[in-house]
Amino acid sequence: MPIDFHLGTAEAGTRAAAASFAEKVLKPARTVYVEHSTQCERFQATKPAYEAAVVGGLIKAQLAPKLGGNGGSLIDAAILVEECYAVEPSAALTVFATGLGLTPFNLLQKPETKEFLEPFLSGTGSPLASLVFSEPGGVANWLEKGGKGLNTTARKEGDEWILNGEKIWATNSAGWDNKGADLACVVCRNVTDLPSGSQEAEPKDRIMILLVTRADLDRNGPEAFQVVRQVETMGHTSVSGPHIKYTNVRVPSKNMLCAPGEGAAIVSGAFDGSAVLVGAMGVGLMRAAFDAALAFAKVDDRGGAMPLLERQAVADLLSDIKMQTEACRALTWKAAHAMENGPGDYNARRELALAAKVYCSDAAVKAVTDAIKAVGVTAYDKNQPFADLLTNAMVLPIFDGGNVGIRRRHMQQLMMLPSYDAWAATYGPSK
Template identity: 25%
Template sequence: MLRTTNLLRSVTKQGTLVRAFSSAPSSEGLSFALSDEQKSIQDLARKFAKEEIIPVAAEHDRTGAYPTEVIKKAWELGLVNTHIESKYGGNELGVLDSALITEELAFGCTGIQTAIEANNLAEAPLVVAGSDAQKQKYLGRMTESPLMASYAVTEPGSGSDVAGLRTTAVKKGDDWVINGQKMWITNSGHANWFFVLARTDMDASTGKAFSGFIVDADTPGIQLGRKEINMGQRASDTRGVTFEDVVVSNDNLLGGPGQGFKIAMNAFDVTRPLIGAAAVGLARRAMEEATQIGIESARMMVYRSAWLRDNNIQNTWHASIAKSLASDVANKSAADAVQIFGGNGFNTEYPVEKLMRDAKIFQIYEGTSQIQRLIISRGLANMAKSGASALGGL
């Protein structure tokens, strides 16, 4: 298959970024110095945000129009679908590499950045659990054309409480029939396919009750709701999605029956550091719009959680800290920026009011701040029981 050629290739070797971080933890500690390749990627994303995102961010926020042309340009540069393996046409970037891109795009506009990042979230379950055939079919098409995908897990009555999901998938012959309603699904109005989490065993425990499916968006029975008019990140397309007797081939089952919850949660280990990176980008923008506000600790936790994942070290605890801390920093930074601007900060003529509206969602999506604190507290309790040090992590 003919794959897309993009400028990001020019700062990679053999299609894979050469990282400044070693493949294993160093006995001398972790270095936060970026390699020349990483600096080039960071500069590319920063230039793109300055030239292509910032000039149109206010208009997309005002109209809520989906940033199709901006996303297409980002795709052409290789700034979209960053985790896809090179064998499927991707740049196979690590979580930290992607965090560098995400922070810069979010500096420009977190609504546009969220639309782009939603692809990584939808693709993450396939990256961690998809078969070669599934990756070739669905990840391959993402690198051939500037397509979008959606991660359909949240429902009207259950967000962070995955155990409360009511969407079901029933096996009928060689197919599965999905029924249920999802809500707040990013990119759903423009998605080529969905990752859908559905209950396949009514009696099993949460960890074994759900299965993950890849569902083509043009499958009969899928109904899209209206675009939600949200407080912030209005460039992002968020809708409800109803699945009514949607027939999906068993070939589109990810992993196996009962593995969906684990797959969905493993995807968060990849994407939560990136949500933190986006929050850092917004905080940085607020800082530059107003005055010097400290965000370095949030960035360092984002980098650490991303580095752990790239080195195959369990990062769930650190990812939750990165997401929670960076989200709080972004909200405080944006609120402080509005305060510093005074009455002007409350006015739409100045960009900081948009930053404040955009910032709030970071404390809500991909696991609320309250859920992250539960994960963090459990990790601390486990360390206390085992005698481990918080400095060493989990």
């Protein structure tokens, strides 16, 4: 089969539907939420847009068909993310964060867990899911021997698990009303048979994932779940990722999604998939920055005799943005295809996902900055899109696993493996 970079009929349909949703639902949502003064109020103001996403099948599309969903390929997801991010990143992220919260189910595909997914398959309401992982103080070195590890713990008592600990940055984790998400995949450390204050020699052997539903929190009472602080962010200003606290939350044994020793691999797998989608987020922002700067440069002359686009310095900046956008899209699509189809073993395919996250997120920040340089001081006007583009782009290198502290270290670890095969994800195994 020849190499084909054209969208197929299905992919083109996904792109058209995503573009329509972004323009008709997400874009108007921004005009509503920007009128509010706090992060929490802005988040709550996006609920109608989220409900439209549910009705439109965007939530069900983030679950695998084997679980009752109608999810497509990772390339489909990348196309969807790019189209939404090119128009309205903040309201879109709440939708995609539910997808991240459901990813552990997609990776495991356990039939017995389907009961937890019913709200996300119904096509009604506004159910939120969250992958609750990050903690105050950071988690870059959470599996390092001798380190502090996760402070969120679970202890088995009879037929229940008792959950305690604090989390932060977990999008959607507080739900619409700050009383908890409909479904939280809480990454925690089993301390059932550990003396108080001690650590396991191999931290990953203790990592598990507990499911905490809104019904569980309601049953445990108001003291069980607390929003410690609403985090006000520079960009993505309608997204909720607060500092939360679980206190003696009791959940049934059946809520153990991943047993101790199995959780770390699922967390890693979830963030491998999301790495590709962060690449697509970067592409969407770069595309929006280029389009806005190009439109400005075509008509504005800054008091001169010709439009800015005819000035070589401006044209050079814009052509660099355009080339970087095309390159990042190609890398993102390549990574998405390789993750699901190969060639190469999982580590080879994973390296491309990491590369898409690191390269495209860094490139997005530079692209928006270059667009600002091309436009000049007018870009500093909040009526222009560039301030929002920059503050939204700035988080891409530091969330979903920071490029410096986590993602590049993962690439380093892969390169240090004796079995490392640098080009296997493109050409197949070398031996």
